[in-house]
Amino acid sequence: MSARITPLSSVGARAGLLAWIGGPTLVSFVGLLIYVAPVHLLGVHIPMPLFPLMAIFFWAMARPQLMPPIIVFAIGLLQDLMTGGPLGLWAFSYLSAYMVMTLKSEMFAAHGDASLWVGFALMVGCTMVAAGLAGWLVFGSQVDWLYLIVQSFITVLVYPLAGRFYRRVQRSTQQARRLYDVHHGHRI
Amino acid sequence: MARPSASSFGWLRGFGTRISLFLLILVSVGLLVQYKVSDNNQQFSGVRQVTDDVTSPISNAITTPMWGTKRAWGFISSHWNAAKRVRQLEAENQTLRQWEALSHALHNKIVRYEQLLQIQGQPDLRVLSARVIAETRGPFVRSVLLRVGRRDGVRQGQAVVGPNGLIGRIVTVGNHSSRVLLVTDLNSRIPVQLEGSNTRAILAGDNQGNPKLIYMGKSFVPVAGTRISTSGDDGVLPAGIAVGELLTLQSSDVVRVRTYADLSAIDFVQVLAQPSLVPPEAEITEPVPAQSANTTGDVQ
Numbered sequence: 001m002s003a004r005i006t007p008l009s010s011v012g013a014r015a016g017l018l019a020w021i022g023g024p025t026l027v028s029f030v031g032l033l034i035y036v037a038p039v040h041l042l043g044v045h046i047p048m049p050l051f052p053l054m055a056i057f058f059w060a061m062a063r064p065q066l067m068p069p070i071i072v073f074a075i076g077l078l079q080d081l082m083t084g085g086p087l088g089l090w091a092f093s094y095l096s097a098y099m100v101m102t103l104k105s106e107m108f109a110a111h112g113d114a115s116l117w118v119g120f121a122l123m124v125g126c127t128m129v130a131a132g133l134a135g136w137l138v139f140g141s142q143v144d145w146l147y148l149i150v151q152s153f154i155t156v157l158v159y160p161l162a163g164r165f166y167r168r169v170q171r172s173t174q175q176a177r178r179l180y181d182v183h184h185g186h187r188i
Numbered sequence: 189m190a191r192p193s194a195s196s197f198g199w200l201r202g203f204g205t206r207i208s209l210f211l212l213i214l215v216s217v218g219l220l221v222q223y224k225v226s227d228n229n230q231q232f233s234g235v236r237q238v239t240d241d242v243t244s245p246i247s248n249a250i251t252t253p254m255w256g257t258k259r260a261w262g263f264i265s266s267h268w269n270a271a272k273r274v275r276q277l278e279a280e281n282q283t284l285r286q287w288e289a290l291s292h293a294l295h296n297k298i299v300r301y302e303q304l305l306q307i308q309g310q311p312d313l314r315v316l317s318a319r320v321i322a323e324t325r326g327p328f329v330r331s332v333l334l335r336v337g338r339r340d341g342v343r344q345g346q347a348v349v350g351p352n353g354l355i356g357r358i359v360t361v362g363n364h365s366s367r368v369l370l371v372t373d374l375n376s377r378i379p380v381q382l383e384g385s386n387t388r389a390i391l392a393g394d395n396q397g398n399p400k401l402i403y404m405g406k407s408f409v410p411v412a413g414t415r416i417s418t419s420g421d422d423g424v425l426p427a428g429i430a431v432g433e434l435l436t437l438q439s440s441d442v443v444r445v446r447t448y449a450d451l452s453a454i455d456f457v458q459v460l461a462q463p464s465l466v467p468p469e470a471e472i473t474e475p476v477p478a479q480s481a482n483t484t485g486d487v488q
Binding site: 091 | 250
């Protein structure tokens, strides 16, 4: 089945392709900015969910070609720089969890939203264990494990909401990609 | 939630991708090991400064509406119990007036004594107010990012205070932004003194809510409620900035300090810029010429 859509200018078509490719990275970056924002609830600091990890998981499952290891590494490194922490800590944690997820991704992908949520919980667990171990390597025994556990719970709880938003972004960028394909005469 | 494509991670089976994943993990571990063996705070400081400078305008744009909302909420909520607050403030004001009179009298007395003894006082501090635009309270780091930098006169090591006391010190300075290491951070070390005695110690953070005191000396006996201020022994932080007070000793031997500044919700801070002192050895640029050509050591 083929469809012809109104021809698009070359610049518009390329912008569509760029949005499709760069969308996940941009969303991860925005998540990172929100992650470091000083948010207080009734004057008390609450651990922020790991928004970058949510974006990594979503696109690693939905469109893995848009979330290759080098992007995961870059997001982790940027998080280390923006939080003022040891360089390599979050990059290592995200990549380790990403590697573990590659082994079980098809199992979680096959059973719908609930199993994806379980998969995400597993990825958060892997990330926190990796972060805790890396922190232990660097700082010794002075790692705030309670903070890690609370942050993990909040991250897992927030994921279904964030996932809805990411799906909308994914649909929009997918549409932009289609327009690019149409412009270049590809059948869709 | 994510609806995965049929080829989820299937592409990863590609040898090249696996290799790149493995190599990137190795690079990350290498960076961590380098952090461990090097001077922690100075690692890639240039890159950190640039990152903070680039991201600070975006963080500022994100936090501006948040602070606006917070201020609006504070304005509305303050009207709920306005009458009660007025009574509280009037009582507080009466007490403060008495303290003000006493403080003026003491100030005049100190100035008089300093004149009589010809004591060189502390250099004047320049105070710079700044807003917090990003915050890191992870399990590893406790720091905040300020929207002031080198162009505003901020320098590394300067003290940062809140309304009630010391918050931390500047560790990284960019052109438009600077990072403050909170006193609770693992890498924070502040020289302090205990009020009422001349006991010196180091206030050390360990990523817990209350920092601890170390290197107090064997004769030190902790008394709960003892006030603590900066000693200025490092030559960077000004002496006398209020820090907090000793907490009641728990079962462990660790002496902890409750900071006066509320570190759980920091919005505005002040950077204390102290004129840097040039040590005498740095002022000497040329060797002093010998008094005479006689170098044989003949002394009359």
